[in-house]
Amino acid sequence: MxxxxxxxxxxxxxxxxxxxxxxxxxxxxxxxxxxxxxxxxxxxxxxxxxxxxxxxxxxxxxxxxxxxxxxxxxxxxxxxxxxxxxxxxxxxxxxxxxxxxxxxxxxxxxxxxxxxxxxxxxxxxxxxxxxxxxxxxxxxxxxxxxxxxxxxxxxxxxxxxxxxxxxxxxxxxxxxxxxxxxxxxxxxxxxxxxxxxxxxSTAKSKQGFLQLPDLLQEVVERIDMLYARDNPDEVTGIATGFVDLDKKTSGLQPGDLIIVAGRPSMGKTAFSLNIAEHVAVEGKLPVAIFSMEMGGAQLVMRMLGSVGRLDQHVLKTGKLQDEHWGRLNEAVIKLSDAPMFIDETAGLTALELRARARRLARQFNGRLGLIVIDYLQLMESSGRTDNRAAALGEISRSLKSLAKELQVPIIALSQLSRSVEQRTDKRPMMSDLRESGAIEQDADLIMFMYRDEYYNPESQMKGLAECIIGKHRNGPVGKIHLTWMGQFTKFDNAAYVPDMAMVEE
Known part of the structure; x- marks a missing residue:
């Protein structure tokens, strides 16, 4: 049939x-x-x-x-x-x-x-x-x-x-x-x-020209809001907790890619964690930390020392005295209430990081206070290029795009090249950024961490650090002094003088 x-x-x-x-x-x-x-x-x-x-x-x-x-x-x-x-x-x-x-x-x-x-x-x-x-x-x-x-x-x-x-x-x-x-x-x-x-892959085709009248209305409304503030020195972005830095930047602005760079042991991670602690503990805003260098437990140990002003060596060895337990308990309570999330996955690609950040943002109705990435050079490229500079360019562009999409400041830590060590004055410069071309171009704010006492043990700047603003797309550049309390892995405002009774030997 x-x-x-x-x-x-x-x-x-x-x-x-x-x-x-x-x-x-x-x-x-x-x-x-x-x-x-x-x-x-x-x-x-x-x-x-x-x-x-x-x-x-x-x-x-x-x-x-x-x-x-x-x-x-x-x-x-x-x-x-x-x-x-x-x-x-x-x-x-x-x-x-x-x-x-x-x-x-x-x-x-x-x-x-x-x-x-x-x-x-x-x-x-x-x-x-x-x-x-x-x-x-x-x-x-x-x-x-x-x-x-x-x-x-x-x-x-x-x-x-x-x-x-x-x-x-x-x-x-x-x-x-x-x-x-x-x-x-x-x-x-x-x-x-x-x-x-x-x-x-579809995002580009959806973008088009914005009309000037609409943009003018948005900008004028923002200027009017800023003018009407009771305190003209009030930050307009996310406060870092560092007074002098907030004065220069008006806080970390949503949509900005911020690079914190420095040689090893300059305090890049400590500085970024201190900002994250302030945003989550004091501001109660969700913070995402992508730590590709240190594990989550190691980061939390640092945070306990910083928030509770507890010596890291004491915490690591467990040799706590009676006066330490109260501060440890207070730090634990503060951090327990803080909306802080740590991803310790090594070698994330920009695409993977983007997906995880979006997922976390959805849990908070699209609103994140800060994203911290430690650090840029440990991320993997989504493409197949063997050129590391090109790969980092792809990563930095993707992070800038993510910052704009989620309207959140992103702090990305970056290493500096060894050329710093060859100079007499070892303060970092823009040219020291490793594979710097695309990073320098995409970043809205670039800050270099420098501690003179690391190179000069007899330095008069002992206990002080410099935060050098090398690039600021929408504001002034310059230098900010911070107090460095290494035993706590904590930076503080330079004007602050800690209670000596709280400082362990």
Whole structure:
């Protein structure tokens, strides 16, 4: 008995030479006609075969043809779709080839019409792969105009995103059935990262120009609010707890990428933790700390010493005296109530860090007070580049993008090159930032930590540290003095003189 048969798309050129899915005449109202191929377009195969039950990936051949036809008719339409669609977004292989060819010609300021595209394809021996000369003619002839080309490009892009989501969904399901030793938490992280990669790839096409009147209104309202403050010295961002620093910066501003740099033992981690403690303990704002160098328990030990003014050696050896227990208990209570979260995963990529920060932000309705990353050079690149400077550039750009997205200040610690040690004056400079090009460019605020007593034991600056502002995109640069209490791993305002009875030997 004969079985009922259906049709799937042919692989040959014959179908391509039938203009626009065998429609007669020019397309009418393509916004209403973006459906996929029907079963009539498919070659015969038996319904009992496994392929009969497989749905086609999301795509719109008509939209792809209209984008290509519009560009062939009107090269100036390129400016309307360049930020929307790329060659890989096209479902049909021949469409990808044609789009890449048109793109290459336009980028060289050469005309891209049926003749020039055909000539280009012949030189690269891709004419047949692109469907042939007749198919190029049909693309141009069956497209009325390029008037709606941006909408067609958006449809192509949307279908490409749907295909990628389907691929990722299949991969997630496959990993769930065959985890290969990974636990559920790891699989969730991987799944979220894959989905975020798709979301990141769509972000650029959603951005556009902002109108000046709207921006003016926003800025004037902010100026008016600042003018009406009772205290003109009040910080407008996130207070650090360091008075002189807050005066220069008006606090850490949401959306800013802040680099804290220094040679080893200068107090980079202690300084950043002190700020994090102030934001979480005093400001009660959520703080995320990504510690790729020290473990979580080690960080908490430092915090207990800093908040409770307890000697680190006493804490590490457990040699507490009676007077220590009260301060330890008080520090534990303060830190227990602080919304502070530590991730001690080593070698995070910018994408992984971004996913975890977003997840934490969602727990607090999108509002984080501060993100601290210790430190930049220990992060891994999401790409495949072997160039460390390029990898760090990718990381710093991603962190700046995350700061803007979540509207949170991000403090990223950075190492300095050994060239500092070669100079007589070992105060750091901008050129000392290791692989500094992209970091220097992306950062809104760069602060260098320096303790003279580390290099000069007889220094008159004993017990003092310098916070050198090397770059401040929206304010003054300069130097701030801080008190350094090494036994507590704590910085304090330079004007503050601690009670000597509280200072252990």
């Amino acid at each position: 004969l079985r009922r048969q259906r049709r799937i798309p042919t692989a040959g050129i014959s179908l391509l030479n039938r203009p626009f899915s065998h429609r007669k005449g020019r397309l009418k109202n393509m916004n209403d006609s973006m459906n996929d191929y029907t079963s009539d377009d498919y070659p015969e195969y038996e319904e009992s075969s496994p392929a009969a039950n497989l749905p086609l990936p999301p795509h719109s051949v008509e939209a792809e043809q209209s984008v290509l036809g519009g560009l062939l008719l009107e090269n100036s339409a390129w400016d309307r779709i360049a930020d929307v669609v790329v060659g890989e977004d096209f479902y049909r292989h021949e469409h990808r080839i044609i789009f890449r060819t048109i793109t290459a010609l336009i980028n060289e300021n050469r005309p891209a019409d049926v003749i020039t595209v055909q000539e280009f394809l012949e030189r690269s021996d891709e004419t047949e792969a692109a469907g042939g000369f007749n198919y190029l003619i049909s693309l141009a002839q069956n497209t009325p105009s390029a008037a709606n080309i941006r909408r067609y490009a958006e449809i192509v892009r949307e279908r490409a995103i749907m295909r990628r989501l389907a691929e990722v969904g299949t991969e997630i399901a496959r990993n769930a059935y065959n985890p290969e030793g990974r636990d559920a938490a790891q699989l969730l992280d991987e799944a979220e990262n894959k989905v975020f990669q798709i979301a990141e």
